[in-house]
Amino acid sequence: MLNQSYGQSPEKANMSKENIELLRQLDRQEQARLARVQAYLKKNPKTITSKKDGINFTQIYDIVDGVVLYRSTNNLNAGRATKTSHLQVGGDLELDLDGTGMTVGVWDGGPADLNHPEFQNSDNSGSRINVVDFAMSDDDPGEFSGHATHVSGTIAAKGVFAEAKGMATNINVNSYNWTNDYAEMISAANATIDPIVLSNHSYGVPVSSGGETIPAWYMGAYTQDARNIDQISKNNPKYLIVASAGNSGTTIYTGGMYSGYDKLTTDKNAKNNLVIANASPVLSPFIYDLEAVNINTGSSQGPTDDLRIKPDIAADGTNVKSSVPGGGYAEFSGTSMSAPNTTGTLALLQQYYKQLHGEYMNSSTLRGLVCHTSVDDYATPGPDPKFGWGFLDARASAETILDAQNNTALLDELNLAQGETYTMTFTAQEGDKLKATIAWTDMPGIISNGTLNDPTPRLVNDLDLRLTKDGNTYFPWKLDYSASSGFSNSKGDNTVDNIEIVEIEAPSSGVYTLTVSHKGTLKGNAGDPLDPFFPQTQDFSLIVTGNNITLSTQDNLLSNSLVVYPNPNKGEFTISFDSSVNNSNDIKVDIYDVSGRLVYKNVFVNDSAQFNKTINLNGVASGIYVANISQGNNTSTQKIIIE
Template sequence: MAKITFPIIKNFTLLVMMLVFSLTFSQNSNDIVFQGETYEMPENIASFQWSQMPESARLDNGYLGWVQFYATPSQQVQDLFKQNNLQLLEYIPQRTYLFYFPENTSVTFLRNNGVRTIVPVNGRAKLSAALKSGDYNYWAMDGDNILVTLQFHKNVTGTYAISQLAQQQIIVKENFKGQNMLDLSIPNNCLEALSELSFVKWVDLVVAPAVPDDTRGRSLHRANSLDTQTGAGRNYTGEGIGVMVRDDGRVGPHIDFQGRLTNLTNVANQSHGDGVAGIMTGAGNLLPSNRGMAAGSDVYVVNYASNFLDGSTVNLINDGSVQITNSSYSNGCNDGYTSITQTVDQQTLDTPSLLHVFSAGNSNNNNCGYGAGSQWGNITGGHKQGKNVIATANVYFDGSLVNSSSRGPAHDGRIKPDITANGQNQISTNENNTYQTFGGTSGAAPGIAGISAQLYQAYGDLNGGDFPPSALIKATLLNTANEAGNIGPDYKFGWGIVNALQAVKLIEDGHYLSDEISQGNTNTHTINVPAGTTQVRFMVYWSDVAASPGADPALVNDLDLLVTDPSSNVLEPWILDPTPDPITLNDPATNGPDHLNNVEQVLINDPAVGNYDIDITGFNVPIGPQEYYIVYELISDHVAMTYPNGGEHFQPNLAETIHWDEVNTTDDFVLDYSIDNGNTWNNIATVPNDTHFYNWTVPNEVGGNTLIRVTSGAFQDVSDDTFNIARTSVTVNVIEVCEDTAYFEWSAIADAESYEFYLLGEKYMEVIATSNTNSITIPITDPNDEMWYAVSAKNDTEGWEGERTQAKFYGGGILDCLIGVEENAFDNALSLYPNPATNEVYISLSDKTFSNFDVTVANSLGQILESKLSIDNTTRATLNVSNYSSGIYFVTIKAGENVSTKKLVVQ
């Protein structure tokens, strides 16, 4: 077999890269371009005999090889092959499949059904370009051996594969049972022999080491409108949806995940996963303003495993516990369509409700071999190149792109990243009930994952509790994204910045449909566009068949979208030019046929009223039939306020970021606010037309009838409902804890008529009592129970309520309570002095019946600062508090079954 070999991929010149693209996208040549090497496909069916196949092509009672058809076989032919147990295992470009046929297969049958060529698989086509390059990084070496991942055919068992490898003196490092995959340590000189083994399907270097992708999202994402926490608004918290944090170890402890967190890892003292989890699912129990996207989802935490075949991930997906996963890790850069890419795409096909969400990476400014320099083609990790997954780019809170955010295209020219979210400078959870500043695409991806959980719940509420297909959710997110960067999709922002509000409206309005298509057929769907529509977007999306590792392009089933308007004009979808040239890659999208992506969109501004025909054609469907989804968005507003939009709690003199959406406006935006429900208005500012946010210093005007208005020329919108401007108490403290009551005090708020008092419940901070003063006594069942508590102010007459204070922690125990002599014996035996203190504090236990005692010191947030165990000194123990900040601390003394907590003031 003749072939042209380019073994060292990373040294391609721009000219060779462009040649490969032209060969790859060509529809004329019968030869196959696979990883830069051309494999000849002779027209041999007229004279072919099975005896011509080499021994390396025999497996069990059949043959493995490549079969090429004259034309993509019809669905009838595909079904006929299945009926005759002729397995078309994977699709290779150019009408070619990897096949397994029984040894008695009739060549006449093949000839009569369009087969052109049958050849054995060249061993080099089973080896990845990285493996053939001979340039291996340290992580791929095991002494003098190479560490590789091997895929074997499903026609054989793992036991058989391992036994055959043992004969070659090959060491199995890990066996992924049930996954047809092994990690091996192999001598450098056995690659050729390994590739010629018939059961071997694909061999690649082991995946590169995992690297975390780190360096005010709810309002930018419009997720606030899905989780308003008001009786009248939407309250999609992701309840009933399982989300997975695949990261660096245990998450928490943190009350923001109260009652919803399952840690399946013992790795401790890591914070990256905590940051991811908080953005995705934090409830804001500790501090309300730090609420994440899906504050009601069930959170499962596992260690990140780069091959996605770890038992925890697979089991939680397969048993239905988890619907959405988040992985904010990189493994290499611009890796192409790898065996891991195939795995994540196939997992989505096997479990249609599964959605994998990934960070795009922080590798911009790195040249990863795409051929256009350091500003393009640097998406990190093969898994992110998947067709059925989401890779997320990173922007600041104002929607501007972070320079480090990885850019597309994918290795084969597909649109990557898919979508964009705010990841930079987020405040998220950390261990031990604290928060951290968190950033990078690591913070952007969990924003998308959390919003997806909210959309899953919205779909379930409308469909009897069923989980949606992830294809529908992904299509909805892409089709409703806010325009960013160039008009149409681009290789920086993907399809734009996520707009959760528009996405949930699409689901609620039922603006979607599904069908399936076979080779060569066309389906027509008619959708009516009503009067008053400012913009309409039609999108087709399908979860594509997993491609063969190394495939370029990776698209298997190629569908085409055409839209015919009421005047019979035919409109084509957006397309981008993936030629590896920095100028071309930055060009705006044009329109034309798309034969690279499994998503296509037609966007029409100021559309005519009437019926639109949506034609979906099976341009090339070698593995059919293919299910697809059509989603359509009908936008009627030129401008729309999105934040604040009703029910929010702002504090006077603090900065808040106002957000709004716009479509087809040209005038600047004028912003006004009202404190009397729109009767009168006060100007805030005028901002340029290309700006969609404004940092507003909230006026010192307390009230609950506040609105924001945005105006652009003749177009205007106002917050859907009023929001609050009110102060929050500065301090709240526990003063006394007795056997069955606890007493709390807080700083009073001017004009407050009442206060709501909160305790941490099963999942959230819950109002358990109301007081008309700045103190309250509540009943308790056990004085030794821990308590998280907070308070908020209200004025029902004026109609306002303030934001809840940050939750504070009390570790339990009797505190400054006058009780009976017998019960109070231990407490009376204790002395804590001086109090207040500045340097040293002495603890004395005068009762000589106690030979030792334990001392624990916690701050007002409940964080343990110091712990002294088994102090064998019944006269006095000493605490050094000279390094403590001024404030209130709690000292808990335990002797035997006796516990007492004393309040300590440090000056």
């Protein structure tokens, strides 16, 4: 019997009209899917509806072209624990992040063991696991899912057993089975209490199950599942869906784009989610620096049929030690482990960003940030269909967030209007790689009609990123394909990805101009409610890093004249700048420590042409602080070093 427990009811009072309409569409799709499965089972009563093999669990999901599609957890048996130590409590960045105050959603084959010691709160008075769906998808009531418990531990285990410590050791987890997951995701993202901005999905449709391979056109195709993910993301711009790439890496089938590739199925081919490959990093002894990173052979390879760069990134999913039901621990490998490794890490990045900005970053910003800062695989420069953009680097992502606060990098959320071109200038010095990234949450595309390896781009709003200097134009990365030689990459006009990255390996010193434009007419679901493709603006995220970057401040009189002295200092320093006689606004000074905690706040009356105030922070610890100084629309951020 198929389990049809749908979990919590949608909190429609807190939802947009777009989300309510999407729920109606998803309900119709769910009923049609169940009808297809039931009809098939009636004609084929001996069909296996679900099975378990250790921690792995497989369940019948749908019928396509007369072939049974199964959903399966994405595990292989092996083992290694993984940590995001630089950001965690006691880490050398001194951020002390643990996910406090946040809730993450985990959809899986059944409920996680909420009684496990690793999930107890800080004073052991209760569990941080909230089981929303107690029913097991394999009709085994009363049993906790070993897979869901292991995945949840990789995200949230507090470290009772040090080797099984999770990424976000004080985060809350809402645990669901995978039945009716899309509708539940909308509800969780719009919950009145503890809405989620991240969810983990370590399951999918394997290329082959039980000796039967799904139709070849399905691999790499933009299916209804992929479109659903993109629509959910578009309707909920803060919410990022993290998915495992799958474990079909060694599966062989006929009809793929190239041997050893093209094995992503269903929602793994969406545009707006973050799909994670399984890598096995090699760390140097004792100091634990990354020496090499290898892809696990079982990890499913991309790209999509339209040559989008999928998977997006890789993370450590090999030999992960984590919790299992009954208070125990076990080691497993697979993209089921690399995905929660990533999800827990992203929670810490969101926590840090909110400490500094008062709100979470958009999902496109977070997705672009981790792709921008990922470590290349050392083999071939640039993206590829195995690693995506590279191996997750949590420290580099956190440092970019801080560098943006200090005006030595750029991390911004912007908007492009129809027919508009966004332009900015900045200076950079030779030395470190110069890198610029844009990312955006795109409109859902047109689903595949079943054509094998259909290359039609699924991108709706095509933004373009360019860097120029001294008459030279630098283009973003893109994937290339040859039926005879397979996949490679180059730099040129990218017409398929909603992440574009421009890299200059050996930049020369000087002034660079960055432009973001778009092709055609921007489409969206705003404006005329009867026209779902009414022209609208497109939000996008922009990230720029390099050596000694100085952002243009030609329109900011405050930044042009502002000085802080002495710096470094012992806790006492002076802020001075020319206060324009045409700007009568008060001057606001807010100072934060590196973890985002406000340590000083004051508002000064603008009563002279020269602002000159001494700030005393005696009593605070030595370290790096960030001063946000504003007068009306003019703002400046300064790094303060207290010895």
